[in-house]
Amino acid sequence: MTEVSVTMQVGPGAVAAPAPPLVVEHVAKSYELDGGRIMPVIGDLSLTLREGEIISIVGPSGCGKTTLLNTLCGLLAPDAGRIRWHGREVAGQPQNVGYMLQKDLLLPWRTALGNTMLGLEIRGVPAAQAEDRCRAMLDQLGLHGFADQYPSTLSGGMRQRVALARTLVNEPDVLLLDEPFAALDFQSKLLIENDTVKLVREGRRSLLLITHDIEEAVSLADRVIVLSKRPTRVKTVYDIALGGDRRDMMAARQTAGFSDYVRQIWADLDVVLQ
Protein backbone atom coordinates (compact mmCIF):
# COMPACT_ATOMS: atom_id res chain seq x y z
CA MET A 1 0.00 0.00 0.00
CA THR A 2 1.38 3.37 -0.96
CA GLU A 3 0.11 6.70 0.12
CA VAL A 4 -0.47 8.88 -2.91
CA SER A 5 -0.59 12.20 -1.21
CA VAL A 6 -1.29 13.72 2.12
CA THR A 7 -4.07 16.16 1.63
CA MET A 8 -4.94 16.99 5.19
CA GLN A 9 -4.48 20.69 5.62
CA VAL A 10 -3.64 22.13 8.96
CA GLY A 11 -3.45 25.89 8.98
CA PRO A 12 -0.82 27.63 11.13
CA GLY A 13 -2.01 27.95 14.66
CA ALA A 14 -5.18 25.98 14.02
CA VAL A 15 -6.04 23.18 16.36
CA ALA A 16 -5.50 19.99 14.37
CA ALA A 17 -8.88 18.32 14.54
CA PRO A 18 -8.50 14.66 13.64
CA ALA A 19 -9.72 14.03 10.12
CA PRO A 20 -12.89 11.96 9.92
CA PRO A 21 -12.26 8.25 9.24
CA LEU A 22 -13.83 8.41 5.80
CA VAL A 23 -14.55 11.28 3.46
CA VAL A 24 -15.98 10.62 0.00
CA GLU A 25 -15.89 13.58 -2.37
CA HIS A 26 -17.63 13.65 -5.74
CA VAL A 27 -16.92 10.03 -6.54
CA ALA A 28 -18.13 8.74 -9.90
CA LYS A 29 -17.91 5.24 -11.35
CA SER A 30 -19.16 3.76 -14.57
CA TYR A 31 -18.88 0.41 -16.30
CA GLU A 32 -18.17 -0.26 -19.91
CA LEU A 33 -20.76 -2.64 -21.30
CA ASP A 34 -20.19 -5.04 -24.18
CA GLY A 35 -20.19 -3.01 -27.34
CA GLY A 36 -18.47 -0.06 -25.74
CA ARG A 37 -21.53 1.62 -24.25
CA ILE A 38 -20.74 3.34 -20.97
CA MET A 39 -23.16 2.79 -18.12
CA PRO A 40 -22.75 5.30 -15.29
CA VAL A 41 -23.39 3.62 -11.93
CA ILE A 42 -22.33 6.22 -9.40
CA GLY A 43 -23.07 9.75 -10.59
CA ASP A 44 -21.57 12.16 -8.11
CA LEU A 45 -21.48 10.99 -4.55
CA SER A 46 -20.14 12.68 -1.45
CA LEU A 47 -20.45 11.68 2.18
CA THR A 48 -18.55 11.91 5.43
CA LEU A 49 -18.37 9.18 8.06
CA ARG A 50 -17.41 10.64 11.42
CA GLU A 51 -15.58 8.85 14.20
CA GLY A 52 -17.89 6.59 16.18
CA GLU A 53 -20.76 7.18 13.81
CA ILE A 54 -23.11 4.62 12.28
CA ILE A 55 -24.49 5.45 8.86
CA SER A 56 -27.00 3.34 6.97
CA ILE A 57 -27.25 3.65 3.23
CA VAL A 58 -30.50 2.68 1.57
CA GLY A 59 -31.42 3.00 -2.06
CA PRO A 60 -33.61 1.52 -4.75
CA SER A 61 -32.48 -1.93 -5.84
CA GLY A 62 -29.80 -1.92 -8.50
CA CYS A 63 -28.64 1.59 -7.61
CA GLY A 64 -25.01 0.62 -7.28
CA LYS A 65 -24.70 0.17 -3.52
CA THR A 66 -22.34 -2.74 -3.90
CA THR A 67 -20.27 -0.89 -6.51
CA LEU A 68 -19.97 1.94 -3.99
CA LEU A 69 -18.77 -0.41 -1.30
CA ASN A 70 -16.22 -2.10 -3.57
CA THR A 71 -14.96 1.31 -4.63
CA LEU A 72 -14.61 2.42 -1.02
CA CYS A 73 -12.53 -0.55 0.01
CA GLY A 74 -10.23 -0.22 -2.95
CA LEU A 75 -11.38 -3.24 -4.96
CA LEU A 76 -12.53 -0.90 -7.75
CA ALA A 77 -10.91 2.40 -8.70
CA PRO A 78 -13.24 5.41 -8.97
CA ASP A 79 -13.35 7.25 -12.31
CA ALA A 80 -13.46 10.60 -10.58
CA GLY A 81 -13.48 12.09 -7.12
CA ARG A 82 -11.52 11.41 -3.97
CA ILE A 83 -11.79 8.94 -1.15
CA ARG A 84 -9.88 9.91 1.95
CA TRP A 85 -9.30 7.65 4.93
CA HIS A 86 -8.31 9.61 8.00
CA GLY A 87 -7.48 12.48 5.68
CA ARG A 88 -5.34 10.48 3.29
CA GLU A 89 -5.90 9.17 -0.17
CA VAL A 90 -4.86 5.57 -0.34
CA ALA A 91 -3.93 3.46 -3.33
CA GLY A 92 -5.17 -0.12 -3.08
CA GLN A 93 -6.74 -1.47 0.08
CA PRO A 94 -7.14 0.92 2.99
CA GLN A 95 -5.82 -0.33 6.31
CA ASN A 96 -7.98 -0.88 9.37
CA VAL A 97 -11.13 -1.31 7.36
CA GLY A 98 -13.33 -4.35 7.92
CA TYR A 99 -15.53 -5.67 5.15
CA MET A 100 -18.45 -8.03 5.42
CA LEU A 101 -21.03 -9.24 2.91
CA GLN A 102 -24.34 -11.06 2.94
CA LYS A 103 -22.41 -14.21 2.06
CA ASP A 104 -20.39 -15.21 5.11
CA LEU A 105 -17.46 -16.29 2.88
CA LEU A 106 -16.16 -18.66 5.54
CA LEU A 107 -13.51 -21.07 4.30
CA PRO A 108 -15.04 -24.55 4.66
CA TRP A 109 -11.65 -26.16 5.43
CA ARG A 110 -11.07 -23.94 8.44
CA THR A 111 -12.83 -24.21 11.78
CA ALA A 112 -14.66 -21.21 13.24
CA LEU A 113 -11.43 -20.35 15.04
CA GLY A 114 -9.31 -20.81 11.90
CA ASN A 115 -11.61 -18.54 9.94
CA THR A 116 -11.49 -15.90 12.63
CA MET A 117 -7.69 -16.04 12.64
CA LEU A 118 -7.39 -15.40 8.89
CA GLY A 119 -6.75 -11.65 9.09
CA LEU A 120 -4.27 -11.86 11.96
CA GLU A 121 -2.45 -14.71 10.22
CA ILE A 122 -2.12 -12.64 7.04
CA ARG A 123 -0.68 -9.77 9.03
CA GLY A 124 1.82 -12.10 10.69
CA VAL A 125 0.55 -11.92 14.27
CA PRO A 126 2.14 -14.80 16.27
CA ALA A 127 -0.19 -17.81 16.27
CA ALA A 128 -0.61 -18.15 20.04
CA GLN A 129 -1.45 -14.49 20.47
CA ALA A 130 -3.82 -14.57 17.48
CA GLU A 131 -5.58 -17.63 18.86
CA ASP A 132 -6.15 -16.02 22.26
CA ARG A 133 -7.61 -12.90 20.69
CA CYS A 134 -9.83 -14.90 18.35
CA ARG A 135 -11.16 -17.19 21.08
CA ALA A 136 -11.97 -14.14 23.19
CA MET A 137 -13.78 -12.54 20.23
CA LEU A 138 -15.77 -15.70 19.51
CA ASP A 139 -16.73 -15.90 23.20
CA GLN A 140 -17.87 -12.29 23.09
CA LEU A 141 -20.12 -13.08 20.15
CA GLY A 142 -21.74 -16.01 21.93
CA LEU A 143 -19.82 -18.72 20.11
CA HIS A 144 -18.14 -20.19 23.14
CA GLY A 145 -17.67 -23.93 22.57
CA PHE A 146 -18.09 -23.67 18.79
CA ALA A 147 -14.55 -22.48 18.00
CA ASP A 148 -13.35 -25.86 16.80
CA GLN A 149 -16.32 -26.67 14.56
CA TYR A 150 -16.31 -26.43 10.82
CA PRO A 151 -18.70 -23.92 9.18
CA SER A 152 -20.78 -26.70 7.64
CA THR A 153 -21.96 -27.68 11.12
CA LEU A 154 -23.06 -24.16 12.12
CA SER A 155 -26.40 -22.42 11.52
CA GLY A 156 -26.68 -19.37 9.25
CA GLY A 157 -26.80 -16.98 12.19
CA MET A 158 -23.75 -18.55 13.82
CA ARG A 159 -21.81 -18.52 10.55
CA GLN A 160 -22.50 -14.80 10.17
CA ARG A 161 -21.32 -14.33 13.75
CA VAL A 162 -18.06 -16.05 12.87
CA ALA A 163 -17.75 -13.72 9.87
CA LEU A 164 -18.36 -10.76 12.21
CA ALA A 165 -15.70 -12.09 14.60
CA ARG A 166 -13.28 -12.44 11.68
CA THR A 167 -13.92 -8.78 10.81
CA LEU A 168 -13.83 -7.34 14.34
CA VAL A 169 -10.78 -9.21 15.61
CA ASN A 170 -8.62 -7.13 13.26
CA GLU A 171 -9.73 -4.07 15.26
CA PRO A 172 -10.86 -2.05 12.25
CA ASP A 173 -11.58 1.68 12.69
CA VAL A 174 -14.24 1.47 10.04
CA LEU A 175 -16.59 -1.35 9.13
CA LEU A 176 -18.15 -1.56 5.70
CA LEU A 177 -21.07 -3.95 5.76
CA ASP A 178 -23.05 -4.89 2.66
CA GLU A 179 -26.43 -6.32 3.69
CA PRO A 180 -24.69 -8.61 6.17
CA PHE A 181 -27.85 -9.75 7.95
CA ALA A 182 -30.22 -9.92 4.99
CA ALA A 183 -30.26 -13.71 4.77
CA LEU A 184 -31.01 -14.25 8.45
CA ASP A 185 -34.36 -14.84 10.13
CA PHE A 186 -35.81 -11.99 12.17
CA GLN A 187 -34.68 -13.16 15.61
CA SER A 188 -31.12 -14.00 14.56
CA LYS A 189 -30.97 -10.65 12.82
CA LEU A 190 -32.03 -8.62 15.86
CA LEU A 191 -29.55 -10.41 18.11
CA ILE A 192 -26.60 -10.05 15.78
CA GLU A 193 -27.54 -6.40 15.12
CA ASN A 194 -27.49 -5.78 18.88
CA ASP A 195 -24.07 -7.36 19.23
CA THR A 196 -22.68 -5.51 16.23
CA VAL A 197 -23.88 -2.12 17.45
CA LYS A 198 -22.64 -2.82 20.97
CA LEU A 199 -19.15 -3.78 19.82
CA VAL A 200 -18.97 -0.89 17.34
CA ARG A 201 -20.05 1.70 19.92
CA GLU A 202 -17.87 0.30 22.70
CA GLY A 203 -14.82 0.27 20.45
CA ARG A 204 -15.51 3.80 19.14
CA ARG A 205 -15.53 2.38 15.64
CA SER A 206 -17.42 3.78 12.69
CA LEU A 207 -19.85 1.76 10.65
CA LEU A 208 -21.18 2.15 7.14
CA LEU A 209 -24.06 -0.25 6.62
CA ILE A 210 -25.56 -0.85 3.22
CA THR A 211 -29.02 -2.36 3.47
CA HIS A 212 -32.36 -2.58 1.75
CA ASP A 213 -34.14 -3.04 5.06
CA ILE A 214 -35.43 0.42 6.08
CA GLU A 215 -36.28 -0.67 9.62
CA GLU A 216 -32.79 -2.04 10.09
CA ALA A 217 -31.34 1.16 8.66
CA VAL A 218 -33.28 3.40 11.05
CA SER A 219 -32.89 1.28 14.17
CA LEU A 220 -29.11 1.00 13.88
CA ALA A 221 -27.93 4.30 12.52
CA ASP A 222 -27.18 7.82 13.61
CA ARG A 223 -27.79 8.92 10.04
CA VAL A 224 -29.57 7.31 7.12
CA ILE A 225 -28.51 8.27 3.63
CA VAL A 226 -31.03 7.67 0.85
CA LEU A 227 -29.51 7.20 -2.58
CA SER A 228 -31.17 8.04 -5.88
CA LYS A 229 -31.61 5.71 -8.82
CA ARG A 230 -28.68 5.15 -11.18
CA PRO A 231 -26.49 7.13 -11.72
CA THR A 232 -26.42 7.23 -7.97
CA ARG A 233 -26.12 10.38 -5.88
CA VAL A 234 -27.17 11.23 -2.35
CA LYS A 235 -30.86 12.07 -2.38
CA THR A 236 -31.61 12.82 1.26
CA VAL A 237 -29.84 12.52 4.59
CA TYR A 238 -31.83 11.83 7.74
CA ASP A 239 -30.43 12.47 11.21
CA ILE A 240 -31.99 9.77 13.31
CA ALA A 241 -32.82 11.11 16.76
CA LEU A 242 -34.39 8.27 18.66
CA GLY A 243 -34.48 8.39 22.43
CA GLY A 244 -33.51 5.58 24.76
CA ASP A 245 -30.72 3.04 24.54
CA ARG A 246 -29.41 3.01 20.98
CA ARG A 247 -27.76 -0.36 21.60
CA ASP A 248 -31.08 -2.16 21.86
CA MET A 249 -32.60 -2.72 18.43
CA MET A 250 -35.95 -3.87 19.80
CA ALA A 251 -36.24 -0.78 22.01
CA ALA A 252 -35.25 1.44 19.08
CA ARG A 253 -38.05 -0.03 17.00
CA GLN A 254 -40.57 0.82 19.73
CA THR A 255 -39.62 4.48 20.20
CA ALA A 256 -42.09 7.16 19.19
CA GLY A 257 -40.23 8.54 16.18
CA PHE A 258 -39.22 5.20 14.64
CA SER A 259 -42.19 4.57 12.38
CA ASP A 260 -42.23 8.18 11.16
CA TYR A 261 -38.65 7.82 9.93
CA VAL A 262 -39.47 4.53 8.27
CA ARG A 263 -42.50 6.03 6.54
CA GLN A 264 -40.59 9.10 5.34
CA ILE A 265 -37.69 7.06 3.99
CA TRP A 266 -40.03 4.64 2.30
CA ALA A 267 -41.77 7.58 0.59
CA ASP A 268 -38.40 9.04 -0.30
CA LEU A 269 -37.23 5.82 -1.95
CA ASP A 270 -40.17 6.24 -4.31
CA VAL A 271 -40.50 2.53 -4.89
CA VAL A 272 -42.75 1.77 -7.82
CA LEU A 273 -43.99 -1.57 -8.99
CA GLN A 274 -42.54 -2.46 -12.30
Add this chain to the structure above:
Amino acid sequence: MTADIDNAPVPAPASKAMIAPGRRWLRLRSMLAVLATQLVVLAAFLAFWEYATGQNKAAAFMFGSPSAIFKFLSQMAADGSLLRDTYVTGLETLLGFFVGNCIGTLVGLSLWYSRFVSRVVEPFVIALGSIPIIALAPIIIIWFGTGLISKVAMSTLSVVIVALVTSYKGATGVDPDQINLLRTLGASKFQIFRKLVVPASLTDIFAGLKLTVGFALIGAIVGEFMSSSEGLGHAIFKAGSLYIIPKVFAALVATIALALALTFAVGKIEQLLMPWRRQLR
Protein backbone atom coordinates in the same frame (compact mmCIF):
# COMPACT_ATOMS: atom_id res chain seq x y z
CA MET B 1 -24.72 -12.43 25.29
CA THR B 2 -23.07 -15.69 25.95
CA ALA B 3 -25.72 -18.29 25.42
CA ASP B 4 -28.38 -16.40 23.50
CA ILE B 5 -27.80 -18.02 20.15
CA ASP B 6 -31.08 -18.53 18.49
CA ASN B 7 -31.70 -21.63 16.43
CA ALA B 8 -28.44 -23.13 17.57
CA PRO B 9 -28.28 -26.53 15.96
CA VAL B 10 -27.37 -29.50 18.00
CA PRO B 11 -23.57 -29.58 17.91
CA ALA B 12 -22.50 -31.95 15.20
CA PRO B 13 -21.52 -35.38 16.43
CA ALA B 14 -17.83 -35.24 17.09
CA SER B 15 -17.42 -38.95 16.68
CA LYS B 16 -19.43 -41.92 15.56
CA ALA B 17 -19.88 -42.97 19.17
CA MET B 18 -22.34 -40.12 19.61
CA ILE B 19 -24.76 -41.45 17.02
CA ALA B 20 -27.70 -43.09 18.72
CA PRO B 21 -27.24 -46.90 18.77
CA GLY B 22 -30.57 -47.44 16.99
CA ARG B 23 -29.60 -45.30 14.00
CA ARG B 24 -26.19 -46.86 13.88
CA TRP B 25 -27.72 -50.32 13.69
CA LEU B 26 -30.06 -49.22 10.90
CA ARG B 27 -27.15 -47.86 8.88
CA LEU B 28 -25.14 -51.01 9.40
CA ARG B 29 -28.11 -53.13 8.37
CA SER B 30 -28.68 -51.23 5.11
CA MET B 31 -24.94 -51.48 4.33
CA LEU B 32 -25.07 -55.24 4.91
CA ALA B 33 -28.12 -55.54 2.66
CA VAL B 34 -26.30 -53.76 -0.19
CA LEU B 35 -23.21 -55.92 0.29
CA ALA B 36 -25.23 -59.15 0.39
CA THR B 37 -27.06 -58.22 -2.83
CA GLN B 38 -23.77 -57.42 -4.55
CA LEU B 39 -22.37 -60.81 -3.53
CA VAL B 40 -25.49 -62.61 -4.78
CA VAL B 41 -25.29 -60.84 -8.16
CA LEU B 42 -21.60 -61.71 -8.49
CA ALA B 43 -22.15 -65.33 -7.47
CA ALA B 44 -25.04 -65.72 -9.93
CA PHE B 45 -22.91 -64.29 -12.74
CA LEU B 46 -19.98 -66.61 -11.95
CA ALA B 47 -22.30 -69.62 -11.64
CA PHE B 48 -23.89 -68.88 -15.00
CA TRP B 49 -20.44 -68.46 -16.58
CA GLU B 50 -19.20 -71.74 -15.08
CA TYR B 51 -22.35 -73.63 -16.08
CA ALA B 52 -22.48 -72.28 -19.66
CA THR B 53 -18.82 -72.98 -20.42
CA GLY B 54 -19.08 -76.40 -18.79
CA GLN B 55 -21.65 -77.46 -21.44
CA ASN B 56 -19.53 -76.53 -24.44
CA LYS B 57 -15.80 -77.08 -25.09
CA ALA B 58 -15.59 -74.32 -27.71
CA ALA B 59 -17.21 -71.85 -25.32
CA ALA B 60 -14.81 -72.92 -22.56
CA PHE B 61 -11.89 -72.21 -24.91
CA MET B 62 -13.27 -68.85 -26.04
CA PHE B 63 -14.48 -67.51 -22.70
CA GLY B 64 -12.55 -69.46 -20.07
CA SER B 65 -14.37 -70.30 -16.87
CA PRO B 66 -14.21 -69.11 -13.26
CA SER B 67 -12.72 -72.40 -12.12
CA ALA B 68 -10.02 -72.30 -14.83
CA ILE B 69 -9.26 -68.67 -13.96
CA PHE B 70 -8.94 -69.65 -10.31
CA LYS B 71 -6.66 -72.54 -11.28
CA PHE B 72 -4.34 -70.18 -13.18
CA LEU B 73 -4.45 -67.64 -10.35
CA SER B 74 -3.31 -70.20 -7.78
CA GLN B 75 -0.69 -71.54 -10.19
CA MET B 76 0.65 -68.01 -10.81
CA ALA B 77 0.58 -67.35 -7.08
CA ALA B 78 2.51 -70.56 -6.43
CA ASP B 79 5.29 -69.89 -8.94
CA GLY B 80 5.59 -66.26 -7.70
CA SER B 81 4.80 -64.68 -11.06
CA LEU B 82 1.50 -63.21 -9.80
CA LEU B 83 3.18 -61.24 -7.04
CA ARG B 84 6.13 -60.29 -9.25
CA ASP B 85 3.96 -59.07 -12.17
CA THR B 86 1.59 -57.19 -9.86
CA TYR B 87 4.56 -55.57 -8.13
CA VAL B 88 6.16 -54.49 -11.42
CA THR B 89 2.96 -53.05 -12.87
CA GLY B 90 2.03 -51.53 -9.52
CA LEU B 91 5.39 -49.77 -9.26
CA GLU B 92 5.17 -48.42 -12.82
CA THR B 93 1.62 -47.22 -12.21
CA LEU B 94 2.40 -45.64 -8.86
CA LEU B 95 5.48 -43.79 -10.17
CA GLY B 96 3.63 -42.56 -13.26
CA PHE B 97 0.63 -41.58 -11.14
CA PHE B 98 2.83 -39.68 -8.71
CA VAL B 99 5.05 -37.91 -11.23
CA GLY B 100 2.17 -37.10 -13.59
CA ASN B 101 -0.06 -35.72 -10.86
CA CYS B 102 2.74 -33.72 -9.25
CA ILE B 103 3.71 -32.05 -12.52
CA GLY B 104 0.13 -31.62 -13.73
CA THR B 105 -1.16 -30.22 -10.44
CA LEU B 106 1.77 -27.86 -9.94
CA VAL B 107 1.46 -26.47 -13.46
CA GLY B 108 -2.34 -26.34 -13.29
CA LEU B 109 -2.36 -24.47 -9.98
CA SER B 110 0.41 -22.08 -10.94
CA LEU B 111 -1.42 -21.14 -14.15
CA TRP B 112 -3.84 -19.37 -11.75
CA TYR B 113 -1.09 -16.84 -11.14
CA SER B 114 -1.10 -15.39 -14.61
CA ARG B 115 -4.13 -15.00 -16.84
CA PHE B 116 -1.71 -14.14 -19.66
CA VAL B 117 0.38 -17.30 -19.38
CA SER B 118 -2.69 -19.50 -19.04
CA ARG B 119 -4.18 -18.03 -22.21
CA VAL B 120 -0.91 -18.57 -24.07
CA VAL B 121 -0.67 -22.17 -22.86
CA GLU B 122 -4.32 -23.17 -23.36
CA PRO B 123 -4.25 -24.31 -27.04
CA PHE B 124 -1.06 -26.29 -26.44
CA VAL B 125 -2.62 -28.09 -23.50
CA ILE B 126 -5.70 -28.94 -25.56
CA ALA B 127 -3.49 -30.19 -28.41
CA LEU B 128 -1.38 -32.36 -26.08
CA GLY B 129 -4.48 -33.64 -24.33
CA SER B 130 -5.99 -34.82 -27.59
CA ILE B 131 -3.04 -37.07 -28.53
CA PRO B 132 -3.88 -40.73 -27.91
CA ILE B 133 -1.04 -41.79 -25.64
CA ILE B 134 -0.74 -45.16 -27.32
CA ALA B 135 0.40 -43.34 -30.47
CA LEU B 136 3.42 -42.11 -28.55
CA ALA B 137 4.45 -45.56 -27.32
CA PRO B 138 6.95 -46.37 -30.12
CA ILE B 139 8.77 -43.06 -29.60
CA ILE B 140 8.76 -43.49 -25.83
CA ILE B 141 10.41 -46.89 -26.19
CA ILE B 142 13.05 -45.43 -28.52
CA TRP B 143 13.74 -42.62 -26.05
CA PHE B 144 13.52 -44.46 -22.75
CA GLY B 145 14.28 -48.07 -23.62
CA THR B 146 12.26 -51.15 -22.81
CA GLY B 147 12.66 -51.11 -19.03
CA LEU B 148 10.83 -49.46 -16.14
CA ILE B 149 11.42 -45.87 -17.25
CA SER B 150 9.48 -46.17 -20.51
CA LYS B 151 6.39 -47.54 -18.70
CA VAL B 152 6.61 -44.81 -16.08
CA ALA B 153 6.85 -42.28 -18.92
CA MET B 154 3.76 -43.73 -20.62
CA SER B 155 1.90 -43.70 -17.33
CA THR B 156 3.00 -40.13 -16.56
CA LEU B 157 1.88 -38.90 -19.97
CA SER B 158 -1.54 -40.52 -19.53
CA VAL B 159 -2.01 -38.67 -16.25
CA VAL B 160 -0.40 -35.28 -16.59
CA ILE B 161 -2.89 -33.44 -18.80
CA VAL B 162 -5.91 -34.61 -16.82
CA ALA B 163 -4.24 -33.53 -13.57
CA LEU B 164 -3.35 -30.18 -15.11
CA VAL B 165 -6.86 -29.49 -16.38
CA THR B 166 -8.67 -30.54 -13.18
CA SER B 167 -6.39 -28.56 -10.88
CA TYR B 168 -6.55 -25.49 -13.13
CA LYS B 169 -10.33 -25.75 -13.14
CA GLY B 170 -10.27 -25.94 -9.34
CA ALA B 171 -7.96 -22.93 -9.03
CA THR B 172 -9.96 -20.71 -11.38
CA GLY B 173 -13.27 -21.77 -9.84
CA VAL B 174 -12.54 -19.98 -6.56
CA ASP B 175 -15.30 -17.54 -5.54
CA PRO B 176 -14.11 -14.01 -6.52
CA ASP B 177 -15.82 -12.61 -3.41
CA GLN B 178 -13.55 -14.81 -1.31
CA ILE B 179 -10.51 -13.46 -3.15
CA ASN B 180 -11.79 -9.91 -2.51
CA LEU B 181 -12.23 -10.73 1.16
CA LEU B 182 -8.62 -11.84 1.46
CA ARG B 183 -7.50 -8.74 -0.42
CA THR B 184 -9.34 -6.51 2.04
CA LEU B 185 -7.60 -8.40 4.85
CA GLY B 186 -4.35 -7.32 3.23
CA ALA B 187 -3.30 -10.65 1.70
CA SER B 188 -0.57 -10.73 -0.95
CA LYS B 189 -1.10 -12.71 -4.13
CA PHE B 190 1.00 -15.54 -2.72
CA GLN B 191 -1.03 -15.58 0.51
CA ILE B 192 -4.24 -15.72 -1.52
CA PHE B 193 -2.75 -18.62 -3.47
CA ARG B 194 -1.62 -20.55 -0.41
CA LYS B 195 -4.48 -19.87 1.98
CA LEU B 196 -7.37 -19.86 -0.48
CA VAL B 197 -6.64 -21.17 -3.98
CA VAL B 198 -4.74 -24.33 -3.06
CA PRO B 199 -7.14 -25.63 -0.37
CA ALA B 200 -10.18 -24.61 -2.43
CA SER B 201 -8.81 -26.65 -5.35
CA LEU B 202 -8.38 -29.81 -3.26
CA THR B 203 -11.84 -31.12 -4.14
CA ASP B 204 -11.10 -30.91 -7.86
CA ILE B 205 -7.55 -32.19 -7.40
CA PHE B 206 -8.83 -35.30 -5.66
CA ALA B 207 -11.49 -35.83 -8.30
CA GLY B 208 -8.58 -35.78 -10.76
CA LEU B 209 -6.55 -38.20 -8.64
CA LYS B 210 -9.37 -40.74 -8.59
CA LEU B 211 -9.82 -40.40 -12.34
CA THR B 212 -6.10 -40.76 -13.08
CA VAL B 213 -5.62 -44.01 -11.14
CA GLY B 214 -7.18 -45.75 -14.13
CA PHE B 215 -5.25 -43.67 -16.67
CA ALA B 216 -1.92 -44.38 -14.96
CA LEU B 217 -2.68 -48.10 -15.05
CA ILE B 218 -3.65 -47.95 -18.74
CA GLY B 219 -0.39 -46.14 -19.52
CA ALA B 220 1.69 -48.75 -17.72
CA ILE B 221 -0.12 -51.70 -19.33
CA VAL B 222 0.02 -50.22 -22.84
CA GLY B 223 3.74 -49.67 -22.28
CA GLU B 224 4.11 -53.33 -21.33
CA PHE B 225 2.14 -54.40 -24.42
CA MET B 226 4.65 -52.63 -26.64
CA SER B 227 7.74 -54.19 -25.14
CA SER B 228 8.40 -55.83 -21.81
CA SER B 229 9.65 -58.90 -20.04
CA GLU B 230 7.44 -58.75 -16.96
CA GLY B 231 4.33 -57.12 -15.52
CA LEU B 232 0.60 -57.78 -15.73
CA GLY B 233 0.42 -56.24 -19.22
CA HIS B 234 3.16 -58.58 -20.32
CA ALA B 235 1.30 -61.56 -18.82
CA ILE B 236 -1.96 -60.56 -20.53
CA PHE B 237 -0.23 -60.01 -23.88
CA LYS B 238 1.66 -63.29 -23.72
CA ALA B 239 -1.32 -65.40 -22.61
CA GLY B 240 -3.48 -63.70 -25.27
CA SER B 241 -1.02 -64.47 -28.05
CA LEU B 242 -1.01 -68.13 -26.94
CA TYR B 243 -4.85 -68.20 -26.77
CA ILE B 244 -4.80 -69.08 -23.06
CA ILE B 245 -7.97 -67.11 -22.32
CA PRO B 246 -8.36 -68.06 -18.62
CA LYS B 247 -4.82 -66.83 -17.95
CA VAL B 248 -5.69 -63.48 -19.59
CA PHE B 249 -8.64 -63.24 -17.22
CA ALA B 250 -6.46 -64.26 -14.27
CA ALA B 251 -4.04 -61.41 -14.98
CA LEU B 252 -7.03 -59.11 -15.49
CA VAL B 253 -8.34 -60.02 -12.03
CA ALA B 254 -4.98 -59.00 -10.57
CA THR B 255 -5.14 -55.74 -12.56
CA ILE B 256 -8.60 -54.97 -11.21
CA ALA B 257 -7.42 -55.71 -7.68
CA LEU B 258 -4.51 -53.32 -8.19
CA ALA B 259 -6.81 -50.55 -9.46
CA LEU B 260 -9.21 -51.03 -6.53
CA ALA B 261 -6.37 -50.93 -4.01
CA LEU B 262 -4.99 -47.69 -5.48
CA THR B 263 -8.44 -46.05 -5.62
CA PHE B 264 -9.05 -47.06 -2.01
CA ALA B 265 -5.71 -45.55 -0.95
CA VAL B 266 -6.51 -42.27 -2.71
CA GLY B 267 -9.89 -42.16 -0.94
CA LYS B 268 -8.19 -42.68 2.44
CA ILE B 269 -5.67 -39.91 1.75
CA GLU B 270 -8.52 -37.62 0.73
CA GLN B 271 -10.28 -38.27 4.04
CA LEU B 272 -7.08 -37.53 5.94
CA LEU B 273 -6.33 -34.32 4.04
CA MET B 274 -9.88 -32.98 3.97
CA PRO B 275 -11.28 -33.66 7.46
CA TRP B 276 -13.94 -30.91 7.12
CA ARG B 277 -15.75 -32.98 4.53
CA ARG B 278 -16.31 -35.83 6.97
CA GLN B 279 -18.41 -33.55 9.18
CA LEU B 280 -20.67 -32.79 6.22
CA ARG B 281 -22.10 -36.24 6.11
